[in-house]
Each structure stands twice: as structure tokens, then as C-alpha cells.
Amino acid sequence: MPSVLLLEAICVCLLVGAPPSLPLQEVHVSREILGKISAASKTVWCSAAVDVLFLIDGSHSIGKGSFERAKHFAITVCAALDINPERVRVGAVQFSSAPWLEFPLDSLSTQQEVKTKLKRMVFKGGRTETGLALKYFLRRGFPGGRNASVPQVLIIITDGRSQGQVALPAKQLQERGVTVFAVGVRFPRWEELHTLASEPREQHVLMAEQVEDATNGLFSALSSSDFCTFASSDCRVQPHPCEHKTLETVRELVGSGLCWRGSRGTDGVLAAPCPFFSWKKVFLTHPATCYRTTCPGPCDSQPCRNGGTCVPEGLDRYHCLCPPSFREEANCAPTLSLACRIDVLFLLASSAGTTPEGFLQAKAFVKRFAQASLNEDSRARVGVARYSGELEVAVPVGEYLDVPDLVRSLDAIPFGGGATLTGSALQQAAERGFGSARTGLDRPRRVLVLLTESRSEDEVAGPARHARARQLLLLGLGSEAVRAELEEITGSPEHVMVYADSQDLFHQIPELQGKLCSRPRPGCRAQSLDLVFLLDASASVGPENFARMQSFVRSCALQFDVDADVTQIGLVVYGSRVQTAFGLDTHVARPAVLRATSQAPYLGGAGSAGTALLHIYDRVMTVQRGARPGVPKAVVVLTGGRGAEDAAVPAQKLRDNGVSVLVVAVGPVLSEALRRLAGPRDALIHVAAYTDLRFHRDALIEWLCEEANRPVNLCKPSPCMHEGTCVLRNGSYLCACRDGWEGPHCENRVLRGDALKAGGQPPSPPQQLRRPGHPGR
Incomplete structure (x- = not known):
């Protein structure tokens, strides 16, 4: 009978070394605090009579890689030590199966010498005999150390996996007054590190892998004895919750398989189930408290705007990680702040179609806009209104103390809900949204910025036309769903900004800034206009200021296409008499108008603006003298104010005849006669001095272009x-x-x-x- 081999049930398990991963000592603080911990570790300086000895594990259990990291930690610590024979002395011992003196405390006298010697240490390998190394110090003391009056600090860098007892020699060292720090490497056994360390153990157990955190913890503990000081007196040691982690290998039952059993003495083979296992690495967590020093940082003032992240660089420098739209800007704030003189009313949809989340998003946008665009020198003013069924002006334009006050007011605006009546809100905003803002041409530019995500439930075209007719610039921000409606409201696709999500909305801030402060090129070159300038050439003005008036007229003429079919320009001066310098049809090209303006005579004497306006009515703004039927007509009066007492009636006579009259009044005081001359539409620009005329050119051109676009009565004049x-x-x-x-x-x-x-x-x-x-x- 053939012999049958009875196989014993054998389960063969192969344990392969898991690839090491960095052990963690995780401090539960914000990224900002981590940055402060790192920055503070680089600002410390330790200068006192102290003996510092490094005891570095060189056994096989930590390996060459962790040995190099232990050396790096020691070198980093030495960078903050005032090493010299009278102050800090440093020595080093490597241990494995036996302790090995690398260099005694009295052998090196400079920081650079110590760093060089530490770098040249060679990994020896062997068993982890930590207890044997501690007994070496108990018998011989610190090699090269001073007498007992000098404090002694022992920094043990190990994985805590000693093959002998460490508790008793560690306790005996501490009883002799030695301060012991236990610094872990690789995957340390935290229980042993706590046994090695001095009391309080939370301040004397560290992790070498995170060098900046470990050095901060080391120096924080030493700062209590005035051995180490941080750069700022405002630096503070504070406890933080943290976790110590290490990696262990555990066996896990996976299932069972069929095993065969037999023996030489039997003819049969038996089958039986056999268990099999897998091995995996798991982290074991040890809750703890870590003491770290933090100092006031450059990011405490939150210098990064518009969602940017502040990254400190030391104690006094930082850089900002900015959102895409602000990457080229310092502090994530656009360099183009609102330097223009402008009144802006943000109109926020607060209806059910917008949702509370959308309303909060709109408020956050206005906050960031204000923070990025306004400052104490800004000439811009902002207001905020919300609407659903009715308009509510929550923050009237300009009625806040500063930007933080504006932000607080925004936070207090509640969500409304209800119907989305955008048309009604536009009508009300145009009539009362800007409060008692100044009227007339000297008022700031007024802009209404509409933020909405839902279509209006009422008609918007008519109210939008009404708002634009009141010289309001309408801008719209919304989702793609309301693009068409916003274009209808604003009157131009160029005035609409569409965003995809909340972050994209914030990216619209630079574009909105550009639209608010950019103006179309002055002039209405393609628009027909009959324009007459009336200059005060009386003695009250003087020849020097009259020359400034001439320069101002020339700069205005440059903004028009002077041609018999487009813009005609005439010039009248008055003083001791009234004189037509050139009529509307005298010059048909701009160069000729510029030359003739320069040649206009200064008259002197006492002037009468009323007589000059009647002269224009009878002898200049007529068909016989070149005025064109069906073409808008305007007269611009530049005067110092004297001689205007009789001008109101002639000016009204011109207006009744279809001729617009604008007064540019120069001087510190605006007389009642000039106000009457400006007429019921308050067509008046007040200039403080003749030297400031150039700053008001664009306002004058804008007014003239508006007049050029007004409907005309073909029979007036x-x-x-x-x-x-x-x-x-x-x-x-x-x-x-x-x-x-x-x-x-x-x-x-x-x-x-x-x-x-x-x-x-x-x-x-x-x-x-x-x-x-x-x-x-």
C-alpha cells in the first residue's frame, strides 16, 4: 500500500515591513497659529551659563534616515544658542549598544564649530540601550561639564524603544537637577518618552520630525527660567490641545481556506478549514497638551482683502495668497480705488426668488467692494437699499462714519421675502434713493447698481428709462438667467456683469470699479450742435483771467467736430460793448475756430450780460447768421458774476426760443443773480477760481452733449x-x-x-x- 503523506495544517504568514510614514504630533490650532508658532521659533535667543548635552539614538531601530533628522533638529536648536565658554556650552553623545562620546562640553567654543561637528556624526547602529547611556551620565556626569551651580539640560532624541529599563536612571538624573527633554523620532513609543522627560511632562516631550514646532516647544519650556527670550515682549506661552500619534502593525482575521492533513501511517488525506490573516498598519493616538509660544504677527491686522489669505514671513513681514481676480494687486486690494467723485446706491433684491442665501451673498459682495474701494480720502459715497414689494433705503448715500460702520450697517439689513418688483424699485430709487443730494451740474455722478438673481414680476423698461432720464447710470450684476432683463434695464450689454457662483461674483469687483469711474470720451463728435460761447471781457475779469477763459474755450472746442454739417461754434465777448468775435458760420474747421478764439479782443469796462444775451438772440443765434433749423442750440456764459443782474429775462427769452443756456460762474461766492440766470433747470457750474476752469471741462462737455441729444422744435428759433x-x-x-x-x-x-x-x-x-x-x- 502506498504511503500517504498526511499534511499538517500549516498557515504561513509573511510580515513585510510597511513603508514608514512620517509620525505626527498634531497641534489642533488654525493655520494662522501654526504660522505664528513657526515664526516665533526663529526669533528666540538663549544666552546664559548653561550646559546643554544632546543624547542621540544611533541604534538600528531608528535607522539612518531618522538619525539624520535627529542631527538636523540638534543643529536647528544650536542656531538659537549663544555658544561660547562663558555662556552656553554644547556636547553630544551617540548611544546604541553602548554610549559613544562625540564631543564633550568643553571642546568647542563657537556655534559654527558645534554645527560642523554635529553634521559629521556617523550612524553606528546596534541595540537601543537608553538606560545604559543614562547610567553613564550618573557615573561620570556630563563630560566636560562645569560644577553643579551651572544648570544642566539633557536633550534625548530617540524612538523610545529601549531594550532595558529607563525609569530609574531617568528619575535619578532628574533628582540631581538635570532638566531632561525627550524628543521622539520615527514612530516613537510615547509612554517611554514620558518616562524619560522632566516634569511637567507636556512641556518636555517633543517630536523632532516637525522641527520648527519642536524647537518652539523646547524654547518655550526654557523661557520660563529666563534662559531663552523671544524677540518681542508681547510673545506668550499658551497651551493647545494636540495629539501624539505612532504607527503599529496589527493582525486581522480575513477568513478561512481549505487545508489538507495526512500522515505516513494512514491511507487517507483529510481536509479541514484553516484561518488566514492579513496585517495592516494603524495609527495609535495619544491625546495631549502642547505648550507653544506665539508672538503678535503681521497678519493680526488682517491686511489681505477680498478673501485673500495672509501668510506671515517672520514677525514683521507677510505675503497674501489672493483670489484669481486680485493676484496682481498688493494685499489683494485693487490699486484702483474709487478716486472719482461719485454717489453709488446698491439696490439689493430681497425677494423670495432671491433666497436668503443669495441676499447674504449680495451683502457680502457690497462689504468686500467697500473694503476694497473706499478709504478716508475717497471722494466716493455709497448707500444700500433693498427691495421686494417696496423699496427700503437701509443706508442712505454717504450717511456712515467710516467703512467699518458701513459694514456693521450692512450686517443689520434683514432679508425681506415677497414678490420681485424690480420695476417699482427702480422708479422709487430714481426719485428718492439719493435723498437730498445736490442738484444741478455740480453734483457728483450718480450710479445705481442692481444686484438680483430673479426676474422681475413687473414691467422694468419704463422705470429704467425714467431712471436714465434723471441722469442715473444703471449697472447690473446677476446670474445668466437675468442677463437679458439686466441689459434692458441698463440700456447696454456693457453695463451688465454676469457671474456663475459666489466666488465669481467677488471677482467682478475690479470690473465694477472700472465701470464706476470710467467715463465715455468727452465730446459728442457726430452730433449736430450750434454752440455759442459768451465771454465776460469786462474790467472785473481782467486780461489775465480773460486769457484763461480763451484757453478753456479752446480746450472745449477740441472735443467737437467743427464742420458746417456737424458742430458750428460762435464766440461773443462783452465789456464796454458787445462784440461778435466770430459767428456760427464764420469758420467751418476746428483750427480756424482755435485761432479766432485766441484773437478775441479783451474789452474792459463795465459789462452787461443781459445786453450780450439779447445780442445773441437778435444777431447770432438766427437763421440769417448761420443757425440751422432742426439743430440743437446752446449758449455757454462764462462770467465772473458782475453785470449779471439784468440777464435772467434775456436768458429765459433764449430758452423760450429753443436755445439752452448754461452758466459757468467763476468766483468764491455765487450770487443770487447768477442763480436766476441759471434758470429753473439749475444749469450752472460753479468754479472757485479761473485757474480751476480746466477741471470742469468734462462736466461742461457732458452737459452740452445731453443738450445736443434733446428733441428740438423745428420752429424754435x-x-x-x-x-x-x-x-x-x-x-x-x-x-x-x-x-x-x-x-x-x-x-x-x-x-x-x-x-x-x-x-x-x-x-x-x-x-x-x-x-x-x-x-x-
Whole structure:
């Protein structure tokens, strides 16, 4: 009978070394505090009569890699020590199976010598005989050390896996007055480290792998004895919750498999289930308290704006990690702050369609905008209103103390809910959103910024036109779903900003800043306009200031296309008399207008603005002198204020005849006569001094362009000559001439006598319609 081998049930388990991972000593603090811990560790200095001895584990259990990390920790500590024979002395001993003196305390006298010697230490290997090394110090003391009056510090760097007893020799060393720090490497046995360390153990057990944290903990403990001091007196040692972790290998039952059993004495083979296992690495956690020193840092003032993260670099420097839209900006704040003079009202949707989250997002946007754009020198003012069914002005424009006060007011604005009535909100915002802001041309630019994510439940086109007619610039921010509605409200795709999410909304801040302070290029070059400048050339102005007026007129003329079909410019001066320097149809090119303006005479004497305006009415702004039917007309009066007492009635006569009149008043005081001259629309620009005229050019050009776009009455001023009557009909006009005159504008005298005989019948008054355009000249 063949022999049968009965196989014993054998489970073969192979344990392979798990790849080491860095052990952790995790301090439960914010990233900002971690940065402060790291920064403080680099600002400490230890200078006193102290003997410091490093006892470095060189056994096989830590390996060469951890041995090098232990050396690096020791070198980092030495960088903060005032090493010299009279102050700090440093020595080093390596231990494994037996202690090995690397260099005694009295052999090296400078920091550089100690660092060099530590770097040259060679890993020896062997068993971990920590207790044997401690007994070496108990028998012989610190090699090269001074007498007992000098404090002694022993820094043990080990994995805590000693093959002998350590508790008794460690206790005996501490009883002799030696301060012992236990610094772990690799995956330390924390129980043994606590046995080695002095009391309080939380302050004397560290982890060498995190060098900056470990050195901070070491120096924090030594600072209590005035051995080490930090750079700032405001630095404080504080406890923080932390965890000590190490890695252990555990066996885990996975299942069972079929095993075969048999023997030489039997003919059969038996099968039986056999268990099999897997091995895995797990972290074991030890809760603890870590004492670390932190100092006031450059990030305490939160210098990084708009969601940026402040990263300290030492105690007085930092850099900001900025969101994408602010990466090129210092402190994540756009360099383009709102330097322009402007009033901005943010209109926030607070309806059910927006949701509370969307409303909070809109408020956060306004906060960041204010923080990035406003400062104590800013000429911009901000207000905030919310709406659903009704408009509520929560922060009137400019009514806050400073930016923090504005932010606090924003936090207090509640969510409303209800219907989304954007049209009604626009109407109300245009009428009362800017409060009692100054009227007239000298007021700041006014901008309404609408933030919404839901479509309006009422009509928006009419209220938007009403708001724009009140010279409000409308800007819109919203999601893609409301893009079309925002374009209808603002009147231009260029005035709409669309965002995808909350972070993208914050990225719109630089673009919004640009839109708020950018103005279209001054001038309305393609718009037809008949423009007359009336300059005060009286003795009250003087020749020097009159020359400044001439320069101002030339700079304004540069903003127009001077042409017989586009803009015509005339100039009248008044003083001792009234004189037309050049009429509307005198010059048909800009260079000629500029030369003629420079040649306008200074008259002196006493001037009458009323007489000069009547002169323009009768002899300049007429069809006979080049004024064009159907073309907007404007007169700009530049005056020092004297001689304006009789000007209100002539100015109103011009306005009644379809001619806009604007007053540029120069001087520190604005007289009541000038206010009356400005008329009911408050068409007035007040300039403090003649030298400041250039700063008001754009405001004047903007007003002129608005006037150039106003609808005109084709019969004002009347295009009909020789007392003919202008009659509007079907979008055009005709001239009904008096007896004896004929022609499209009654410009031709009717011939009598021979003309009647030749024609056979007398001519009838012309009744043909005339389209707006130019009169025959």
C-alpha cells in the first residue's frame, strides 16, 4: 500500500515591513497659529551659563534616515544658542549598544564649530540601550561639564524603544537637577518618552520630525527660567490641545481556506478549514497638551482683502495668497480705488426668488467692494437699499462714519421675502434713493447698481428709462438667467456683469470699479450742435483771467467736430460793448475756430450780460447768421458774476426760443443773480477760481452733449426770415411769408412791375413743406 503523506495544517504568514510614514504630533490650532508658532521659533535667543548635552539614538531601530533628522533638529536648536565658554556650552553623545562620546562640553567654543561637528556624526547602529547611556551620565556626569551651580539640560532624541529599563536612571538624573527633554523620532513609543522627560511632562516631550514646532516647544519650556527670550515682549506661552500619534502593525482575521492533513501511517488525506490573516498598519493616538509660544504677527491686522489669505514671513513681514481676480494687486486690494467723485446706491433684491442665501451673498459682495474701494480720502459715497414689494433705503448715500460702520450697517439689513418688483424699485430709487443730494451740474455722478438673481414680476423698461432720464447710470450684476432683463434695464450689454457662483461674483469687483469711474470720451463728435460761447471781457475779469477763459474755450472746442454739417461754434465777448468775435458760420474747421478764439479782443469796462444775451438772440443765434433749423442750440456764459443782474429775462427769452443756456460762474461766492440766470433747470457750474476752469471741462462737455441729444422744435428759433411765420406740420415745417417775401425761408423779396407782367399772375405765398436741415446761404 502506498504511503500517504498526511499534511499538517500549516498557515504561513509573511510580515513585510510597511513603508514608514512620517509620525505626527498634531497641534489642533488654525493655520494662522501654526504660522505664528513657526515664526516665533526663529526669533528666540538663549544666552546664559548653561550646559546643554544632546543624547542621540544611533541604534538600528531608528535607522539612518531618522538619525539624520535627529542631527538636523540638534543643529536647528544650536542656531538659537549663544555658544561660547562663558555662556552656553554644547556636547553630544551617540548611544546604541553602548554610549559613544562625540564631543564633550568643553571642546568647542563657537556655534559654527558645534554645527560642523554635529553634521559629521556617523550612524553606528546596534541595540537601543537608553538606560545604559543614562547610567553613564550618573557615573561620570556630563563630560566636560562645569560644577553643579551651572544648570544642566539633557536633550534625548530617540524612538523610545529601549531594550532595558529607563525609569530609574531617568528619575535619578532628574533628582540631581538635570532638566531632561525627550524628543521622539520615527514612530516613537510615547509612554517611554514620558518616562524619560522632566516634569511637567507636556512641556518636555517633543517630536523632532516637525522641527520648527519642536524647537518652539523646547524654547518655550526654557523661557520660563529666563534662559531663552523671544524677540518681542508681547510673545506668550499658551497651551493647545494636540495629539501624539505612532504607527503599529496589527493582525486581522480575513477568513478561512481549505487545508489538507495526512500522515505516513494512514491511507487517507483529510481536509479541514484553516484561518488566514492579513496585517495592516494603524495609527495609535495619544491625546495631549502642547505648550507653544506665539508672538503678535503681521497678519493680526488682517491686511489681505477680498478673501485673500495672509501668510506671515517672520514677525514683521507677510505675503497674501489672493483670489484669481486680485493676484496682481498688493494685499489683494485693487490699486484702483474709487478716486472719482461719485454717489453709488446698491439696490439689493430681497425677494423670495432671491433666497436668503443669495441676499447674504449680495451683502457680502457690497462689504468686500467697500473694503476694497473706499478709504478716508475717497471722494466716493455709497448707500444700500433693498427691495421686494417696496423699496427700503437701509443706508442712505454717504450717511456712515467710516467703512467699518458701513459694514456693521450692512450686517443689520434683514432679508425681506415677497414678490420681485424690480420695476417699482427702480422708479422709487430714481426719485428718492439719493435723498437730498445736490442738484444741478455740480453734483457728483450718480450710479445705481442692481444686484438680483430673479426676474422681475413687473414691467422694468419704463422705470429704467425714467431712471436714465434723471441722469442715473444703471449697472447690473446677476446670474445668466437675468442677463437679458439686466441689459434692458441698463440700456447696454456693457453695463451688465454676469457671474456663475459666489466666488465669481467677488471677482467682478475690479470690473465694477472700472465701470464706476470710467467715463465715455468727452465730446459728442457726430452730433449736430450750434454752440455759442459768451465771454465776460469786462474790467472785473481782467486780461489775465480773460486769457484763461480763451484757453478753456479752446480746450472745449477740441472735443467737437467743427464742420458746417456737424458742430458750428460762435464766440461773443462783452465789456464796454458787445462784440461778435466770430459767428456760427464764420469758420467751418476746428483750427480756424482755435485761432479766432485766441484773437478775441479783451474789452474792459463795465459789462452787461443781459445786453450780450439779447445780442445773441437778435444777431447770432438766427437763421440769417448761420443757425440751422432742426439743430440743437446752446449758449455757454462764462462770467465772473458782475453785470449779471439784468440777464435772467434775456436768458429765459433764449430758452423760450429753443436755445439752452448754461452758466459757468467763476468766483468764491455765487450770487443770487447768477442763480436766476441759471434758470429753473439749475444749469450752472460753479468754479472757485479761473485757474480751476480746466477741471470742469468734462462736466461742461457732458452737459452740452445731453443738450445736443434733446428733441428740438423745428420752429424754435424760427427759420423764417422777414417776420415769416413757422408752421409745424407732419414732422417738418413750412414758412408762411408776409406780403412781399417768398422762398423756403421767406428770404427773397417779391418782384413787382415787370415780374408780374412776365409771369402773368402774382406769386402766392409758399406752402411747401421743409425738412429740417440747412437754410440756403
